[in-house]
Amino acid sequence: MSSRKEPELPAKPKSGFSRRSLLQGVGIGSGMLGTGLLEQAQAAPPAGVVGPGPVPITLNINGKPVKLNVEPRVTLIDALRYNLDMTGAKRVCDRATCGACTVIINGKSVYSCTVFAIDVQGKNIETIEGLPAPPNMHPVSQAFWDNDAQQCGYCTPGFVMACKNFLDHHPNPTEDQVKHGLGGNLCRCGTYMGVRKAVLQAAKSMPKGGTKNG
Ligand code: FES
Numbered sequence: 001m002s003s004r005k006e007p008e009l010p011a012k013p014k015s016g017f018s019r020r021s022l023l024q025g026v027g028i029g030s031g032m033l034g035t036g037l038l039e040q041a042q043a044a045p046p047a048g049v050v051g052p053g054p055v056p057i058t059l060n061i062n063g064k065p066v067k068l069n070v071e072p073r074v075t076l077i078d079a080l081r082y083n084l085d086m087t088g089a090k091r092v093c094d095r096a097t098c099g100a101c102t103v104i105i106n107g108k109s110v111y112s113c114t115v116f117a118i119d120v121q122g123k124n125i126e127t128i129e130g131l132p133a134p135p136n137m138h139p140v141s142q143a144f145w146d147n148d149a150q151q152c153g154y155c156t157p158g159f160v161m162a163c164k165n166f167l168d169h170h171p172n173p174t175e176d177q178v179k180h181g182l183g184g185n186l187c188r189c190g191t192y193m194g195v196r197k198a199v200l201q202a203a204k205s206m207p208k209g210g211t212k213n214g
C-alpha cells in the first residue's frame with residue numbers, strides 16, 4: 001500500500017523579504033507619491049488659472065450686471081437656473097441638441113448648456129425673463145399665444161428666444177426661411193406649425209432693426 005505524500009509547502013523566503021513587507025513597502029511608497037501629488041495640487045495655481053472652487057463673476061443679463069459665485073466648470077444654463085433662480089431656459093438634453101436652453105448672447109442664439117458662465121462675462125446675455133410679460137407681451141410671445149404655439153411648454157422659452165433672434169436678423173422672412181432658421185430647436189410635442197405661424201405673425205409687428213428685450 002502506497003502512502004500518500006503530503007503536499008510541499010512553499011519555502012519561507014530566506015532573505016526575510018516577505019509578501020507582507022513588499023505590500024508595506026508599496027504602501028509607504030505610494031503614500032509618499034500621494035503626498036507629493038497632494039502638495040503639487042495644493043500649490044498656488046499658475047497665473048490666470050482660477051478654481052476649482054467657486055470664483056466671483058459678473059454677468060450682464062438683460063441689461064443688468066449680476067454678481068454671482070460659481071465654479072469655473074458651471075455652464076451658463078446651470079448658473080441661470082441654480083445660482084440666479086432664472087428658470088425660463090430649460091436644461092433638457094444638456095448636450096447641444098434640443099435648443100430648450102437657448103439664450104441670446106451678443107446677438108446670437110446660443111445653447112446655454114454649451115458655454116461656461118465664467119466665459120460669457122462682459123457679453124450681453126438676453127433671456128426669456130427679459131421679455132415683457134402680459135399684458136403687453138413681446139410680439140413673439142404674443143404670437144406664440146395667439147397661434148397656440150406651445151403644449152407642455154418645455155421647449156417654449158428657448159423657441160421664443162430663437163424666434164426673436166431670428167426675426168432680429170430676418171425682419172421679413174419667407175416661410176422657408178422660418179423653417180430652416182429655427183432648425184436648431186426641437187419640440188417633442190410637435191408644435192412646429194404653430195411656431196412657424198407665430199414667427200410670420202410676429203414679423204409683421206416687430207420693430208424693424210431688431211429689439212432689445214422688448
Ligand atoms: S439643453 Fe441645451 S441644447 Fe438641449
Ligand code: FES
Nearest residue numbers: 151152187188189
Ligand atoms: S411644447 Fe412640449 S416640447 Fe414643445
